[in-house]
Amino acid sequence: MKISKTSLCLLAALFLTTLASCACEEDEFGDVLEMEIPVDIGRRENIYQVGDTLWVVADFPKFVKVVGNQNDIELVDHKFFSSLYISLISESQLRTYTTSQVIVERGSVEINQLGGYDYLFEETEFGYAVRFGIVLVAPGDYSTTSISGEEQGTYRHPTYYSCKNNLRKNVFINRINRFSTMDNFNDFLAWDQVAGDFVQTYEGYLLGGKFTFRVVE
Structure with a gap:
């Protein structure tokens, strides 16, 4: 069977296109992307009274810091979500603290089935923002835990790909809380009565954006 020159050219073009799509060049951030976003939980003074409000506040630009890279990464139309859990640490048994009094x-x-607070960031023209408060209604010693990521579903934001259809091995979003100070970490160590807590280093405490506080009558 004879193959015309036109057919050969079309086959060659198809082969080169397929080869190019398979061997796409990765972006500068590589297989593992670790980002940092500022999310303030709490305040400098960590003694509250019943009826006070614990605030969660964030307002950051669409160019987000990448750990280990001089360049920021631009995030547009990213469905940032975070889950905030408040744990009572002044008892021997870990217990999640939840109140429906949210501003x-x-x-x-939204309050999830585990008693945590799932919150979505509002996208603005220049960045992302969230601001809500949890009214504290019970005395005790508490510590927060946060989990961040992208809104769940089949869709994955382009940030999760190093090029075209190549999914990165890992994407981390660290929440940097300016109130996760060394003094606050020391209060956590002094007040925590829950055996086997996984946070043992200040670095882990800092990267988790944790905040420890006391509520008094």
Whole structure:
């Protein structure tokens, strides 16, 4: 069977296109992407009274810091979500603290089945923002835990790909809380009565954006 020159050219073009799509060049951030976003939980003074409000506040640009890289990464139309858990640490048994008294000023908040607060960031023209407060209604010593990522579903934001259809091995979003100070970490170590807590180093405490506080009558 004879193959025309036109057919050969078309086959060659198809082969080169397929080869190019398979061997796409990865971006500068590689297989593992670790980002940092500022999310303030709490305040400098960590003694509250019953009826006070614990605030969660974030307002950051669409160019997000990448750990280990001089360049920031731009995130547009990213469905940032975070889950905030408040644990009572002044008892021998870990217990999640939940109250329905939530003040939402920016973003959206829902209480999940585990008693945590799932919140979505509001995308603005220049960045992402959230602001909500949790009214503290019971005395005790508490510590927060946060889990961040992208809104669940089949869709994955382009940030999760190093090029075209190549999914990165890992994507981390660290929440940097300016109130996760060494003094606050020391309070956590002094007040925590829950055996086997996994946070043992200040670095882990800092990367988790944790905040420890006391509520008094």
